[in-house]
Amino acid sequence: MDETCSPEHHDLELRDRACSQRDSSYYFEDGSCILLIQDTLFNVHRSLLSRDNSSFSTLFTLPQGSHDVEGQSDDNPIILRGDKPSEFRHFLWALYALPPELQIVNTSNADLTQLIDIARISNKYSFKSLETWALDALQEHVNRRPAHHSSSPFFFSGSDTLDSSPTQTHLALIENTEQLTRLIELAQLCGHDRLLNSMVALLRQLMNRSLQYAYLSMALADDLNLRSLRGAAYLEVMQKGSFTSPRRQRGTEESKQSVEITPAQQVRLLSGYWHLTRTWERFRTNPPTFFHGPTCNASWHQPGCNQAWVEFWKDKTKGEAVMSLGLADVIGRLRQVQKEYDRSGPTYMTPDCKLAARRSLTECIKKIEDQLPDYFSDEGLEDDF
Numbered sequence: 001m002d003e004t005c006s007p008e009h010h011d012l013e014l015r016d017r018a019c020s021q022r023d024s025s026y027y028f029e030d031g032s033c034i035l036l037i038q039d040t041l042f043n044v045h046r047s048l049l050s051r052d053n054s055s056f057s058t059l060f061t062l063p064q065g066s067h068d069v070e071g072q073s074d075d076n077p078i079i080l081r082g083d084k085p086s087e088f089r090h091f092l093w094a095l096y097a098l099p100p101e102l103q104i105v106n107t108s109n110a111d112l113t114q115l116i117d118i119a120r121i122s123n124k125y126s127f128k129s130l131e132t133w134a135l136d137a138l139q140e141h142v143n144r145r146p147a148h149h150s151s152s153p154f155f156f157s158g159s160d161t162l163d164s165s166p167t168q169t170h171l172a173l174i175e176n177t178e179q180l181t182r183l184i185e186l187a188q189l190c191g192h193d194r195l196l197n198s199m200v201a202l203l204r205q206l207m208n209r210s211l212q213y214a215y216l217s218m219a220l221a222d223d224l225n226l227r228s229l230r231g232a233a234y235l236e237v238m239q240k241g242s243f244t245s246p247r248r249q250r251g252t253e254e255s256k257q258s259v260e261i262t263p264a265q266q267v268r269l270l271s272g273y274w275h276l277t278r279t280w281e282r283f284r285t286n287p288p289t290f291f292h293g294p295t296c297n298a299s300w301h302q303p304g305c306n307q308a309w310v311e312f313w314k315d316k317t318k319g320e321a322v323m324s325l326g327l328a329d330v331i332g333r334l335r336q337v338q339k340e341y342d343r344s345g346p347t348y349m350t351p352d353c354k355l356a357a358r359r360s361l362t363e364c365i366k367k368i369e370d371q372l373p374d375y376f377s378d379e380g381l382e383d384d385f
Contacts, residue, residue, distance in 0.1 A: 020074070023085065026092045033060075036077035040085035048095050055125045083121065090117035094130055105137040112141060116182050123190050135192045138183065142198055177216055188224050200229050207236045214241065218265065231372025238269050238376075239326055264378070272376035276328035279368070279375075283330065287313035290360040293352020305353040308346040316340045331372075334365050 022041045031043030033056075049056035059078075071078040080088070093114070094102070104110060115138050122131035180203065187196035203220070206213035217233035220226060261269075287309060292302050316322065316337045325332045338361055345354050 020077075022074075023089065026089060026096075033071045034074060034077040035071065035088075036079045037083050037085050037088050041074055041077060042088065042092065044092060044095075051095075052127045052129050054127050083124075087117040087121055090114045091121035094118045094122075094134070105134075106140065108144065110137065110141050112138070112179060112183075115141065116179075116186055119186055119190060123186075131190060135187075135190055135195055138186075139192070139195045139198060142183070142195070142202065177212070180213075180216065181220065184220055184226075185224065188226070197228075200226065203229060204232050207232065211236070211240055215261075218261075222265065227373045230376060231369075231374075234268060234272055234376040235331075235372060238272055239329060268376040268378065271378070273328045275375045276330050280327060280330045280333060283334065283364075284317050288357070288360040288364045290353065290356040293350055293356055296350045296353045301350060301353075305346075305349045308348040309353075309357055312341070312346040313337070331365060331368055334361065334368070337361065338365070 020036060020039050020041050022043070027041060027043040028045070029043075031045055033044055033046045033049060035042045035044065046056075046060055050060060051057075068076055070076055090111075090113075105115060115134050119131055119134035119138065122128075122134060180199070184196065184199040184203070186192075187199055203213060203217045207217055214233055214236035217229050218237050221230035221233050290309075292305060296302055296305050317333070319336075319340065321340070322333045322336045325336065338358070341358055341361065345358070349357065
């Protein structure tokens, strides 16, 4: 049975209606539509709620039949379910605010919670223009770098700010994990790709700061089916994390140091480890293939280039720098080989073949990065390197 239709829910509605109070900010004496959200009554103007081809404009045109028209009195309000008074109050602020008041969302004093609430409620009731405005403001907010130390609880500043390359958009860091979760859920709910990509990029950076964000990212990737986040999150947890299953006895020293993961997540981590170690074993014995350059083909030097490449590969893949990395850290190990190649590549290879071999290695790293989410899938992965 639908929870909203259950007797318990009906009793709760009756209690809320009996105990309801008028909102101190948005119960207007000249309002034309009374709404009940939990235990709070709002009296607002139908003309505003009908804007933007919203769901309310359709609701107000529905025939009432012989029933009293809802929304005309405190005793017979329109009941909105699934919202909180604080959320709807933020939404009404955006509807009623004057243009100068709205400008605050484009400053560092913007209220992140307020903007999230406005976007969510706007999405729910199909205020598309207002939804877009709020999402764009959120996008600007997370991309804004604080000019100086800010008292805002949502930013790291000064030496706490993450370094990023000049070509990357700097993402101001939101401290509160609840805010992070709400933002990424909202971006996906509203289909706002720019904000979703920004939040995924931010979480990928934050995973390097603290393992806490890797666990959060792993959970979000599973809950929201975010492929772009899953591979990086699972890899970070697999390499650095300490975790336990829900069945393990709680209160032990081990459980206090660990993060609880689900059986499905444990299977994916084990699957990823197995597939990645297999991938490395293939790379260890078989270096990436490459196409020989024109000068090599013309001089019949192919066997010499092949031999130089294989000897270089065997030497570097068992070097100390590579072996110090985890067995499943295929990307890290290949990048280390790439560094060795750039430092002192094979001696007896033509310049064209050297470039081709390095390009092949780079393509292998890129392919593993792209396929990383599949390594941690339930179905597994058939590698074809």
